[in-house]
Each structure stands twice: as C-alpha cells, then as structure tokens.
Amino acid sequence: MNTVAKGDRFEDKVFANIKGLVSSGYLGLNPSCCRLFQNKGYYSKDRDSSIVVDISIEIWMPGANTWSMLWVCECKDYSKPVPVDDVEEFKAKLNQMAGVNVKGLFATSSAYQRGALNYSRSNGIGLLRLLPDEQIDMVLYHMTPEDFKQLEQQRKNEYKRALVNQAHRTEGAGFYSVYNGFVYHTWGSLLKSYMSEIKGEVPQQSV
Template identity: 40%
Template sequence: MTSLKTPKLSTYHKGDLFEQKVFDFLSRELEAGNLYFAPQFTTIQRKPKYFSREREDYIVFDISIEVRLPGFDAPSMIMLVECKNYSSTIPINDVEEFSSKISQVTGHNAKGMLVTASAFQASALNFARNKGMAVIRYLDEGNFTWELSRSLLMGAISASERRSKEILNALIAPSFQPAIYTTYAATPQGYTNTLAGVFQSLFSDLRKVIAGYQQLIQPQPTCKHRVAFLSLQQIEARATEVLVPHWLHQWSCRSGEDN
C-alpha cells in the first residue's frame, strides 16, 4: 500500500502563502481601525507597481497601503510592505535591497515595512532602523506558548523597558515563541506591539508638511485597560490574601462539626 505524503511547498509558494497571510492580517486591522489612519481614507492592495526613474520601468512590491486626502487621486502617503518567510534569519542584504527599491519610488511620501515570520540578523535590524524603515516579526497565534521569560522581564527597571526587551528578543531570537502578541516591531522611534504604533512612528514627521493630515488619523479611545505587571512575590501575596480566609473558614467549620 502506497502512503500518501503531503507535498513539500516550494520556496515561492511558501513565500506567497505568507504574503497572503500578511495581506489578510493588514486588511483586517485596517477594517478594524487599527492602522493609525482612518479606513475611509486608506486602501490596501497586493502586487502594486510604482514607477522608477532609475529603471525607467515599474517596481512591483508585495503590498502597499495608500492614504489619500479627501478629493485627491494621488496618495498623500504610501506604506510599502515586503514579506519574507525564511527558515533562517533575515540577512542585511534583503533589507538593503528593499531600502533601495523604496528610494526609487519618487514623488511620494513612501515608507517601508519589512514583515517576516523569522528573526532578523542584528545588522539587518540596525540597518532598517537607521534607514527609517520598520521591521515586524509576525507570528502565528497557534505557536503561542502562554508564558513569559522571567529572567528577561525581571532584569528590566520599568514596564516600558521590559516591553522593549521582550520585543527586541522576539525580533532577533529564532526560537522565540509569542506569549501575548502576534506582532513585534522596531521602528526608528523605538519598539511597539501595534501596527498603529508603526504607522505613527514612520509618518509622524509628515504631520507638519501635509495639510489636513490630522483628519486622516483614526480617533483612538481615550481610556485603555492595561494589565499591570506583578512580580512572583506580589502574585503569591495576592493569592495568600484570597486563600487564607477560605482556609480559616473551612477549618472553623470542621472544628464545629468535631465538637
């Protein structure tokens, strides 16, 4: 009897599937109003092409997100997205090539975002940030481990520093498994777990030069519910506060029954 084996995906098909996955994710986030810019002024497309004067031809990108002021045909801002799904870390050569393509899209306020399923080499991460690009490691919810590295988090002074260390670890550690978020990103302004944070960081410099910029931004809730970080000692103390009265009550009831 011949056993059936699942056909191995080629590098092209593996990359194409990841690109579609990223496109679907960005589309959902746009519809939900989580991309910083308001959905009614923003469009997303796959395999768009933009003219390069240096090539005298078009460059095809994986994904683009365009933001337009009301009544204008030409986009005011463009986010160009490159998707990579490697079994190894992302080398600096890939980031340099993507940066070169972005620089050729003249006449637009174009920014770059490199999205991967794997970790980045440190040189690639540094190059991207120094070139004004964002890098994102997008991980599948199915790989969640639901635990945090205590040694990583406890060594930080503040909650903000703990968060930055966790995101950096997610970006450069090949074996990293997500605990809470699917998105781990670095921008020239710092680290973030949200796409809104990525867009805000990359396009904040255009606030003063684009008339009507403010109306393009998606309003955000003024109040956010956060879960505070608690140390092991704090968790044990809270648990004791809850459990001791219960134990005393049980002991009292049993003592009454014995008497």
C-alpha cells in the same frame, strides 16, 4: 506546501491584519482616503519600469490626481535570519519609487541578522517579526493582574532576542517590531506610529 505558497500565505496574513485596521478607522485616518493593494507596481525612473511591491497603502487627498503618501510593506517567510542585504535592497527600491514620500516596513516570520537591525534603525525602516505558530506557547492557566503586569514587562524585555534569535519561543502573541528606536507589540500601535507622521497632511477619521 511549497515555498511560493508558504510565502503567499504569510503575505496574505500580513495584508489581512493591515486591512482590518485601516478599514475600522482605528488608525485615526479616514478609510476612504486609504487605498490598499497587493503586488502593485510603482514606476522607477532608474529602471524605466515598475517595481512590484508586496503590500502598499496609498494615502489620497480629496480631489487629488495622485497619492500624497505611499506606505510599503515587504514580506519574507524565510527559514533563516534575514540578511542586511535584503533590507538594503528594500531601501533602494523605496528610494527609486518616491523618495521622501514613501515609508517602508519589512515583515518576516524569521529572525534578523544584527546588521539588518542596525541598518534599518539608521535608515528609518520598520522591522516586524511574526513568530510561527509552533513557536508560540499558549498560556492556559489563570493569571492575576500582577501576573499580567509581569508578563508585559517580560515581553518588553524580550523583543531584541525575538528579532535576532531564529528559534525564539514566547508565551505572548508572537508580534515584535521596532521603528525609529521604539518597540511595538501590536499591529495597532505600530501602524498608528507610521500614520501619526502624516496626520497633518491627510484628512482625519471623524469621531
């Protein structure tokens, strides 16, 4: 599989997870107010042209003629750790598109350089790593409730190693994310954190 096809497959995997959560209403937002796109362009006054992003979610108020919030995800399927330069470039693109009305998440299958972790924390950018399948060891033996508790604690402790160690292996789901100083272990918990920041600005999902 060539590099482009490999990258497209990773982007499609990320998009499918996000789309499933938004469509289900799990995030607490009305799905009809959320519009999802892949490879859509957003105008940059600095460039006088559009910046095309991998994945975007537009949050629309009823009757509005434009979105009120833009959530952008950059996807990279690298064979080496993501350098801080890539995260800085992503932040620059976000600033050109919408300023305070845009939030960003950087998703990759590889590790991050420590400088990338520090920069993202200082600039409010979420980082996500999805381990490749070959680095996930399946747990097939019977586990007691106490075993599960211990495993969950191990996963909480391993997140930083997983984000910076390219060869990291796990018996978990292979999902690691940090945003605004908090650690997230599932798509649902991560996206709920993003969306909770705008719940007062958009219609809620009716229960």
